[in-house]
Amino acid sequence: MKKKVSIIGAGNVGASLAQLLVYSGICDVVLFDIVNGVPQGKALDLSEACPLWGSSINITGTNDYKDTAGSDVIVITAGLARKPGMSRDDLLSANAKVVADVAKNTCQLSRDAIFIVVTNPMDVMAQVTLKVTGFNPDMIIGMGGILDSARFRTFVAWELGIAPEDVEALVMGGHGDQMVPMPRFTTAKGISITHLISEDRINKLIERTKNGGAEIVGLLKTGSAFYAPSASTFQMVKSVILDEKRLLPCSAYLNGQYGLKGYYAGVPVILGKKGVEKIIELPLNEQEKSAFEKSFEAVKGLVQNLNTMGG
Ligand code: APR
Numbered sequence: 001m002k003k004k005v006s007i008i009g010a011g012n013v014g015a016s017l018a019q020l021l022v023y024s025g026i027c028d029v030v031l032f033d034i035v036n037g038v039p040q041g042k043a044l045d046l047s048e049a050c051p052l053w054g055s056s057i058n059i060t061g062t063n064d065y066k067d068t069a070g071s072d073v074i075v076i077t078a079g080l081a082r083k084p085g086m087s088r089d090d091l092l093s094a095n096a097k098v099v100a101d102v103a104k105n106t107c108q109l110s111r112d113a114i115f116i117v118v119t120n121p122m123d124v125m126a127q128v129t130l131k132v133t134g135f136n137p138d139m140i141i142g143m144g145g146i147l148d149s150a151r152f153r154t155f156v157a158w159e160l161g162i163a164p165e166d167v168e169a170l171v172m173g174g175h176g177d178q179m180v181p182m183p184r185f186t187t188a189k190g191i192s193i194t195h196l197i198s199e200d201r202i203n204k205l206i207e208r209t210k211n212g213g214a215e216i217v218g219l220l221k222t223g224s225a226f227y228a229p230s231a232s233t234f235q236m237v238k239s240v241i242l243d244e245k246r247l248l249p250c251s252a253y254l255n256g257q258y259g260l261k262g263y264y265a266g267v268p269v270i271l272g273k274k275g276v277e278k279i280i281e282l283p284l285n286e287q288e289k290s291a292f293e294k295s296f297e298a299v300k301g302l303v304q305n306l307n308t309m310g311g
Contacts, residue, residue, distance in 0.1 A: 002057065003241040006030040006068035006110070008102045009078030010039040010061070012223060013118055016230035017075060017237070018059065022046045024234075025055040027241050030067050033078070039063065069109040073237055076129065078102050079119040081224040082217045088120040088176050089302060093309055099125045100132050107133040114240050114275045115140045118233055123174045123251045123264040123299040124306060130253065130264075137253035138276040144175025145249025145266035146232035147225075151212035152181050155205040156193055167193075170249055171209065172266045173295030179266070180291045181206045185282065236271060243273040252276045258284070258292065263303060265296045 005021060007014045010033035021029050029046075031039040043061025050056065060067055068074065079095035082088065099119050106113070115133070117126040117140065126142035133140065148171035157164040166189050173180040183202050186193045193202060208215070216225040239246040250269050254260045257267065257279045268280040284292060 003027040003072040004030065004070060005073045005075065005237055005241065006032060006071040006106065006113075007075045007077060008032045008068075008106065009076065009119070010035075010042055011077065012081070012226035013229050013233070014075070014077040015042050016226050017077070017233050018042065018046060019049075020230060020234040021237065022050065022055055022057055022059055023053050024238070025053070025057055026238060027072070028058045028060075030060045030062060030071065032062050032065065032068060034063065036063055065105040065109060068106055071106070071110040071113045073116060073240055074106045074110060074113045075116045075118060075233060075237065076102050076125070077118045077233075079125075082120070082213070083223075084218055084221055086217070088122070088213070091120050092124065092302060092306060095119050095121070095125060096128050096306055099128045103129040103132040107135065113139070114273075116233060116236050116240075117142045117251075118229065121174075121176055121302055123176070123266075124302045126251055126253070126264045127303050128306070136275075137255070138274060140253070141236065141269070141271070141276055142175065142251025142264055142266075143229070143233045143236055144179075144251050145171055145268075146235055147229050148175065148179050148181070148209060148212065148266070149249050150228055150232060152186060152205065152209040155208050156186060156188065156197070159197055159201060159205060160188055160193075162188060170268065172249060172268075173292050174265055174299040175251060176295075176298060177210060178291075178295040178298040179210055180288065180295050181209050182288060184285075184288070239271040240273060240275065245270050245272045245277065247271075247280065250276070252279055254279070254296070257281050258289075258296075260293065260296050263296060263300045265292070265299055
């Protein structure tokens with residue numbers, strides 16, 4: 001039987017992810033949105049692309065949560081996207097309400113699903129999903145680190161004039177302004193970039209990475225990035241439903257790893273059919289450790305703000 005992936009939110013990120021899943025043919029897809037007609041229209045359009053792509057999966061567009069029942073993976077992309085001048089954190093209370101509603105409605109119908117949370121501020125939204133579902137924390141994972149790392153990989157590849165796929169990068173911490181790109185763990189075919197690029201230039205690439213989402217919001221003016229976010233989410237969905245055990249930077253619930261506890265933050269994880277199967281602990285130096293802890297504290301602060309607001 002084919003695996004079933006439900007995408008909640010048929011906007012830019014959700015629909016682009018649906019396209020990647022349908023094209024790859026690895027699972028059936030349910031596209032849900034509160035707006036009537038949009039998920040149905042996009043699903044029909046994608047179904048009509050199947051003969052061209054040689055894909056035989058089923059795609060359903062719906063406004064009824066019942067159609068998501070028995071999903072193996074639920075991806076949450078519902079909510080507001082950023083506009084120019086907004087940080088991801090500005091979306092906090094509006095998106096928390098949406099995500100809580102989505103989590104409540106979906107978890108009752110898919111008791112074994114792995115949740116992948118994309119809606120921003122993502123680390124906080126993963127915590128909201130955890131609280132509402134009451135699921136095991138390993139079943140709820142946030143998408144941010146793959147995207148931030150892909151941005152860093154791109155800028156490093158341009159700097160070195162090499163193919164982007166030959167660059168591996170690691171960005172840890174919360175998926176916000178305090179994210180922590182890790183040059184020591186960023187390599188071009190295994191060679192640390194600290195041997196290849198000057199410190200001054202690396203710092204410029206780090207700044208561009210941290211500002212990567214805002215740079216795109218500034219250009220688009222009416223929304224935020226969606227091609228790289230959906231491609232990043234696709235890697236996570238694929239690793240879960242095919243039990244690939246990919247080693248990917250994702251937002252995971254820390255329970256003592258890195259000496260931190262009780263909140264989500266971006267760390268390297270092994271991702272398989274059970275969700276986060278292992279969190280990899282790296283030997284961070286003092287500077288890296290302090291930046292990571294600062295980023296963790298920023299996520300914690302947002303969760304506490306939300307709790308104060310009654311979210
Ligand atoms: N239930 C279901 N869908 C909802 C709800 C809800 N309660 N509220 C809003 N939506 C839908 C909207 O109707 C819209 O189709 O969520 C979709 C969001 O799509 P876009 O506005 O295109 O936003 P997108 O670019 O896809 O970003 C979605 O992902 O990357 C993050 O920061 C981004 O938080 C944002 C999210």
